[in-house]
Amino acid sequence: MAKVSVMGGGSWGLGLAILLNNNGHDVKVWSVFPEEIKVLDKERENKKCLPGVHIPEKIEMTADTEYAVNGADVIVLAVASPYTRSTAKLFAPFVKEGQYVVNVGKGIEESTLMTLCQVVEEEIPAATVAVLSGPSHAEEVGRLIPTTCVIGTHKRKDAEYLQNIFMSDVFRVYISPDMLGICIGGALKNVIALAACIADTKAALITRGIAEISRLGTAMGANPSTFSGLSGIGDLIVTCASMHSRNRRAGILIGQGKTKDEAMEEVQMVVEGVFSAKAAFALAQKYNVEMPIVEQVNKVLFEDKKPADAVKELMLRDKKMETGEWSE
Numbered sequence: 001m002a003k004v005s006v007m008g009g010g011s012w013g014l015g016l017a018i019l020l021n022n023n024g025h026d027v028k029v030w031s032v033f034p035e036e037i038k039v040l041d042k043e044r045e046n047k048k049c050l051p052g053v054h055i056p057e058k059i060e061m062t063a064d065t066e067y068a069v070n071g072a073d074v075i076v077l078a079v080a081s082p083y084t085r086s087t088a089k090l091f092a093p094f095v096k097e098g099q100y101v102v103n104v105g106k107g108i109e110e111s112t113l114m115t116l117c118q119v120v121e122e123e124i125p126a127a128t129v130a131v132l133s134g135p136s137h138a139e140e141v142g143r144l145i146p147t148t149c150v151i152g153t154h155k156r157k158d159a160e161y162l163q164n165i166f167m168s169d170v171f172r173v174y175i176s177p178d179m180l181g182i183c184i185g186g187a188l189k190n191v192i193a194l195a196a197c198i199a200d201t202k203a204a205l206i207t208r209g210i211a212e213i214s215r216l217g218t219a220m221g222a223n224p225s226t227f228s229g230l231s232g233i234g235d236l237i238v239t240c241a242s243m244h245s246r247n248r249r250a251g252i253l254i255g256q257g258k259t260k261d262e263a264m265e266e267v268q269m270v271v272e273g274v275f276s277a278k279a280a281f282a283l284a285q286k287y288n289v290e291m292p293i294v295e296q297v298n299k300v301l302f303e304d305k306k307p308a309d310a311v312k313e314l315m316l317r318d319k320k321m322e323t324g325e326w327s328e
Contacts, residue, residue: 001025002165005072007087009036009061011049011269012104013078015138016166020076021056022144023168028060030068032087037063049269053142069094074102074165075127077120080270081107081187084116088123101127102151102162106186107272108279113286115183117152128153130162131179133186134230135238137245141171148172150230152179174230181226184217188294189236190247190273191280195297196240197251199311205293206236212291216280219287247273260301277301292317 002025006017009031021027031037040046041061044054062068069075069091079087084105095101101124103116114122121129134149141147151166151173153159159175167173176182192209196202213236214227226232239245250271253263264271281298284291296314299305 002073003071004028004074004076004165005030005068006076006078007068007091008076008078009033009040009046010078010080011046011138011142013076014040014046014050014053014055015140015142016076016078016104017059018053018055018142019144019168019171020166021059023165025165027058028062028068028072029055030062030065032063032065032090034063037061050138050142053139065091066094069099072099074100074162076132077101077103077105079105080275081105081109081116081272082270082275085109085119085123088120092124092126095124095126097126099127100130100158100162102130102132104132105272106133106183106190107276108184108187108283110275110279110282113279113283115180115187117179117183128158129179130158131182131186132162132166132173133182133235135234137238137242139244144170146170146172148174148230148234150174150176150182152176152182152231154179176226176229176231178223178226180220181217181222182231184220184222185213185227185232186235187272187276188213188216188280189232189239190271191277191294191297192236193239193245193247194251194254194271194273194277194301195293197248198255198297198300198307200252200255201311202240206233206240209293210236212284212289212293216284216287216289216291219289220283246271250274254300255307259304273297274301 004025005028006013017029130153136147151162163173196205218224250263280294296310
């Protein structure tokens with residue numbers, strides 16, 4: 001049994017807390033909002049983010065940051081990407097050398113173009129940082145519906161340890177040394193999913209979108225094969241197709257004519273693709289990688305370009321080869 005503290009009382013944090021509790025671990029859930037902790041402790045349900053999912057009584061709720069971190073074998077960082085740095089900075093003073101911090105958020109920090117794991121490593125140098133990602137949604141994990149994810153670490157022994165912590169008969173976990181690729185795939189798939197659902201051209205944009213993600217990830221030093229796995233094409237497919245996907249819902253609303261702000265207000269949760277879009281395009285420019293889908297998403301989100309015009313521009317781009325070359 002391990003002592004696990006989940007930093008974040010939203011849907012993903014609670015879904016993983018329930019999973020980890022069912023795996024036999026001693027689990028705490030922390031939130032920066034004391035009032036949220038009081039409600040969760042009393043009602044044993046997050047009625048906004050995870051309605052109908054009971055939080056077991058054994059899971060302890062706390063707003064005390066030091067108490068949450070002290071003695072934890074594993075700290076799961078489960079906050080929306082815009083709050084990753086501020087949350088890591090908040091609990092960094094209490095982290096001891098060798099404690100595991102598993103980032104489960106997905107995004108790129110716009111101001112620095114760093115992955116979330118790079119942000120955590122910068123803010124908490126004492127920690128052993130890992131990433132958990134893949135085609136999963138809190139609404140399913142919290143209800144113990146079978147799914148599969150991947151854990152990335154710098155060292156194999158750390159990956160195997162965390163694999164044993166998270167893996168169960170409803171949560172299969174693979175391991176990988178490519179933390180960079182996992183983080184890039186998890187962040188950029190949200191941007192591509194927005195495009196696929198704005199245009200409602202999923203098969204084409206999923207296929208060409210993963211090509212864009214792979215080009216950028218490879219240029220940044222990631223393993224190309226990562227993007228054909230769980231944290232690449234797998235996560236992109238589920239984000240485009242799942243009824244639980246915030247990016248899918250926001251994309252559909254934007255495609256219907258709503259602004260990004262109107263769409264996010266209706267979804268009522270953080271739409272990660274909106275927050276990662278500018279950073280994705282900035283990375284494309286930095287590494288001189290062609291990413292026309294990401295470029296058009298930015299124009300729709302931030303320059304009020306009509307979705308139909310963005311699709312037309314994508315369709316009328318210069319003729320291209322898809323793969324390979326003829327021998328003659």
